[in-house]
Amino acid sequence: MSILIDNSISIYEALQNIKTGKYVMPAFQRQYVWSMEQIEKLWDSILLDYPIATFLYWHVDDDNVTWDTYFCNFLSNVTFDSRKQADSTNYELTSINVKVTDTAILDGQQRLTSLYLSLLGDAYIRQKHARKKISGGLVTKLLIELNKNKLDVDEEEYNSKKYDIKFSEKVGRLSPTQFDIKSILNNKFQNESTREKAIEDAIANVPSDSKQYARDVLNKLYQKIFVEKLIRYTEITDMKQDDALEMFVRFNSGGKALRKSEITMSILEAYWPSAKTEFGKLLVDSYAGFGSDFIIRSALMLYGDVVKSNISKKIADELKNNWNTFKKALQDLDSVLRGMKIEVSRFSSSWNVLLPIIYFIYYNPDYAKNMEGIRSYLLRAILFTYFQSGTTGKLQQMKSNINSYDYEITVDMLNQMNELRVTDGKIEDILNSEKGSRVAGEALYYLSLDWINKNFIYEQDHLHPYDRFDGSKPVSVSMEDWRRWRSSRNRLPNLQLLEGRSNGSKNDMRLVDYYNDMNDEQKAEFCKQAIIPDDTSLELENFEEFYEKRKTILADKLRTLLG
Structure with a gap:
């Protein structure tokens, strides 16, 4: 140049x-x-x-x-x-x-x-x-x-x-x-x-x-x-169109700075003037929180090169001419996730993880025969933070792998990929995630799918209250153990999902007191939902036993979830 x-x-x-x-x-x-x-x-x-x-x-x-x-x-x-x-x-x-x-x-x-x-x-x-x-x-x-x-x-x-x-x-x-x-x-x-x-x-x-x-x-x-x-x-001079697009994004100075996706949308509209109107009709109900970026990236995944991220006339024509098929793939995705008790709206700001599933559904009419592969991929990608970096390269990798497996997402395919293979280290990383982190929140949500009510708002809550570890240690506990417990109190084995109002009333109540305030039916429901280990004391002085037993149960459940 x-x-x-x-x-x-x-x-x-x-x-x-x-x-x-x-x-x-x-x-x-x-x-x-x-x-x-x-x-x-x-x-x-x-x-x-x-x-x-x-x-x-x-x-x-x-x-x-x-x-x-x-x-x-x-x-x-x-x-x-x-x-x-x-x-x-x-x-x-x-x-x-x-x-x-x-x-x-x-x-x-x-x-x-x-x-x-x-x-x-x-x-x-x-x-x-x-x-x-x-x-x-x-x-x-x-x-x-x-x-x-x-x-x-x-x-x-x-x-x-x-x-x-x-x-x-x-x-x-x-x-x-x-x-x-x-x-x-x-x-x-x-x-x-x-x-x-x-x-x-x-x-x-x-x-x-x-x-x-x-x-x-x-x-x-x-x-x-x-x-x-x-x-x-x-x-x-001597500059190709891809470089010109990048140059325009970097040097555009006409008022509000433009994102590359906004320019890409302008290109698409040039080839398909009613694109924005059609997008608006699609981005409602389950997809109401999604934006045009999601559709454009999906189109690149389906018809073009998701790494280059440039809309050509060919891609625009493919999207326009196959618009009904494209819409059906998104509707099918919504149905697939609902069948797993997962709301597609949950991904409105993290939709890259959905694109390989859309690709699979779009090109494989028998996708419904492989729910296990879809579920395993989705949960591994989320809990292993697969798309935390190098997103477009990983999308292209998934596309290539799906193609090589006859347009299938299979557990075997996932096990051949280092970043999506289930290992003891990855399970340990999830278990060590702390309250407030994305991984902890996602892990608790997917571990709780069987009982969560979508009409309620849930919060991450400590089972043994966080503040209880700031007071005097139990007499029977050594200072070394107490320090170790304090460092573990914020991790997944001491966390649960609790409906917001219940969390507010529980506050920093001792776990054993919170449990004893319930009737027998409530106790059974609590133990099931919070994954409380059987025959384990809920007293603070028995925290290590409680923590390790619950950690083992969570590890087994995570392995099952991840396929």
């Missing part, structure tokens, strides 16, 4: 390059989002001699783009709503002829589009009650007031305009002292021999005490558009 620095051209040259098709935008550029006020302030900044930031260009040619690399032309007209915000518009995709087009704009789309609309394009304002998405509306022009006595600016207000520049839809009733900025493109202003007379004609109705001000404004406007090289840009 080569970088050419400190190139600059005039605004007029840049806009002519847009008009002739020399400049385009990559398909992953976001929507035009500027308001009329932002355009007005851009011109105010230009006339105030403020720099308008550096632009980032990507040089495109036959060596770094292929026939299926798509671009978008700049908007030549935009409709603004009654609040003067730009309507979102789906850009039309096009391939390019590199003999005509050699530059894609990576950073500067909003500014260049705004300048183009002001001088060579058309801006409309939709009336308040007009139906949205109907293109066009009232024509509006960008005007600058030449009578300094009529300037409608607030000198004291921070970030206010210093020139009276504004859009107006009252194009048939312009003040004689207002100048349509687009008029500066007339040949009489561009021609040096006629410019002075053109300016004098334009300011004919300006009061005498404002004529010099008006004259200066128009001369300056001419200089800023045609003479000064205000479009300063860095051009990057």
